[in-house]
Amino acid sequence: MKKFLLIPALISAPAWAMDWSLEAGVEGRRFFSEGAYPGQVDDQWSVRLQPELVWDSEDSNGRFTLTPFYRHDFADDERTHADLREAMYMTWGGSWELRAGVGKVFWGVTESLHLVDVINQTDLVEALDGEEKLGQPMVQGIWLSEAGTWEAFILPGFRERTFAGESGRFRFPLEVSDEARYQAEEEEWHTDLALRWSNSLELNGYPLDVSASLFHGTSREPLFEPEVTVTEAGPVVSGLTPYYPLQNQVGATLQYALEGWLLKAEVLYRDILKDTLNGEALKDQTAAVTGFEYTFVGPFDSAADLGVLMEYQSDSRGKDVAIAQNDLFTGVRYAFNDMSSSEILAGFTQDLERADSRFFLLEASTRLNPSTTIDVTAIVVTASDEEAPLLAFRQDDSIEAALNFYF
Numbered sequence: 001m002k003k004f005l006l007i008p009a010l011i012s013a014p015a016w017a018m019d020w021s022l023e024a025g026v027e028g029r030r031f032f033s034e035g036a037y038p039g040q041v042d043d044q045w046s047v048r049l050q051p052e053l054v055w056d057s058e059d060s061n062g063r064f065t066l067t068p069f070y071r072h073d074f075a076d077d078e079r080t081h082a083d084l085r086e087a088m089y090m091t092w093g094g095s096w097e098l099r100a101g102v103g104k105v106f107w108g109v110t111e112s113l114h115l116v117d118v119i120n121q122t123d124l125v126e127a128l129d130g131e132e133k134l135g136q137p138m139v140q141g142i143w144l145s146e147a148g149t150w151e152a153f154i155l156p157g158f159r160e161r162t163f164a165g166e167s168g169r170f171r172f173p174l175e176v177s178d179e180a181r182y183q184a185e186e187e188e189w190h191t192d193l194a195l196r197w198s199n200s201l202e203l204n205g206y207p208l209d210v211s212a213s214l215f216h217g218t219s220r221e222p223l224f225e226p227e228v229t230v231t232e233a234g235p236v237v238s239g240l241t242p243y244y245p246l247q248n249q250v251g252a253t254l255q256y257a258l259e260g261w262l263l264k265a266e267v268l269y270r271d272i273l274k275d276t277l278n279g280e281a282l283k284d285q286t287a288a289v290t291g292f293e294y295t296f297v298g299p300f301d302s303a304a305d306l307g308v309l310m311e312y313q314s315d316s317r318g319k320d321v322a323i324a325q326n327d328l329f330t331g332v333r334y335a336f337n338d339m340s341s342s343e344i345l346a347g348f349t350q351d352l353e354r355a356d357s358r359f360f361l362l363e364a365s366t367r368l369n370p371s372t373t374i375d376v377t378a379i380v381v382t383a384s385d386e387e388a389p390l391l392a393f394r395q396d397d398s399i400e401a402a403l404n405f406y407f
Contacts, residue, residue, distance in 0.1 A: 015058040015059060016056065018055050018056075020052065021407065022050070022051045023048075024049050025047065025402050027046050027400060027402040028400065029399070029400045030042070033396075036173075037171070037173060039166050040166075040167060041168070041169070044075045044076065045074045045075065046074060050069045062090070063091075066087050075168065079125040083135055085134075097142040099139070105120060105136070107251070107253070108253065110311055111291075111293070111347075112291075112349060115287050115288070116251030118215050123162050124163060124164075125168070139156075148198055149199065153192075155194065158187075158218045160244075169396050172240065174237065176241075176242060180222065180244060183244065184246055190218050190246075191217070194215045194216075196214075198212075207257045208256045209256075210255075214250055215249040216249075217246065217247070219247040223242075223245060223282075224243065225241045226241075226278065243277060245272050245274040246272075249270045249271070250269045251269075264293070264311070267288040267290075268288075269285070285315065286315075291311030292309070293308065293309045296308075303337045305333075309332065310330050313325070313329065319353050326352045331347020332345075341366070347360075348361070356384050357388045358382045360380040362378040371407065374403055375401070377402075379399075379400075
């Protein structure tokens with residue numbers, strides 16, 4: 001990190017120390033099959049930049065963090081995008097903390113699915129697993145008490161989910177429109193509200209982390225309306241328009257570390273505040289993901305850790321709507337514990353109601369030198385049922401390599 005001390009010469013003002021860093025990367029994807037839809041590419045290359053600047057007040061309790069992001073994709077124009085991941089001012093005193101600006105907040109404990117993570121919108125063109133998020137405008141207040149940590153959020157402004165373009169991969173059969181529709185009269189300027197409580201306890205001498213959250217506002221998960229074009233042969237569905245309804249959501253998480261075991265669970269109840277869409281009734285949603293990770297220390301007389309993971313996913317919306325409606329995730333995590341911080345995570349999610357519907361993911365990373373890492377990701381999708389949600393990605397089996405540089 002580079003560091004400078006900024007001191008105004010002619011006025012009396014707090015001194016600020018500035019740190020800066022830069023992440024840059026080159027990424028290549030190779031798809032093993034021809035695209036399922038016309039115009040899709042077989043190879044996809046991109047570059048990304050993510051600088052970070054942090055100003056810390058030398059004589060007061062203030063910090064400002066600025067983290068812009070940019071990716072240029074040479075095949076898919078929709079994947080070429082810029083975002084402000086963070087532009088956050090933070091101040092604190094005693095048992096309270098206040099943050100205002102643009103930021104990212106993560107809620108969740110499970111590996112295969114993050115049900116309750118609702119503050120930030122998913123940056124779907126970055127990664128299919130939904131781990132990457134867009135920056136969210138927010139005011140966040142935090143209060144530490146003996147009963148736990150309380151967080152309140154005011155979220156003025158909404159971010160639309162990103163989707164691959166016509167030539168990109170991991171896309172739907174129909175192109176998704178850039179013009180979204182909203183249930184809220186204020187559209188993307190609707191102010192959302194959220195509240196979260198969390199606490200770290202002890203149960204039988206082992207740490208137990210619990211949380212509960214409430215959210216009211218625009219759903220981060222869009223529904224889709226068909227775009228109908230009238231032709232000589234009659235009306236044709238030519239695309240999809242994202243529709244973002246209002247919702248109330250109640251969520252909870254639990255994580256219990258018991259010797260070599262790590263027990264995890266996330267549950268939610270979501271009340272969609274709209275009755276019908278496309279002539280079909282919309283129902284409330286209940287969902288859960290629960291499971292464990294057990295770690296073997298030093299297997300095969302090595303310095304490594306071997307973790308075995310299993311999680312069950314359920315969703316009341318049913319198999320034709322939800323991807324994780326009655327599925328089982330099984331995986332392994334192998335941490336080499338070497339100087340290069342090498343790690344491999346491999347797992348697959350099996351639909352328990354469709355034997356031929358499964359999703360395999362492998363992620364591996366290692367450090368080549370103090371300022372360079374390489375990440376490898378492999379994805380294999382199996383689906384043949386015409387109503388399976390994974391069917392859209394059935395020919396997107398791929399391997400991706402990313403070379404990352406840190407300055």
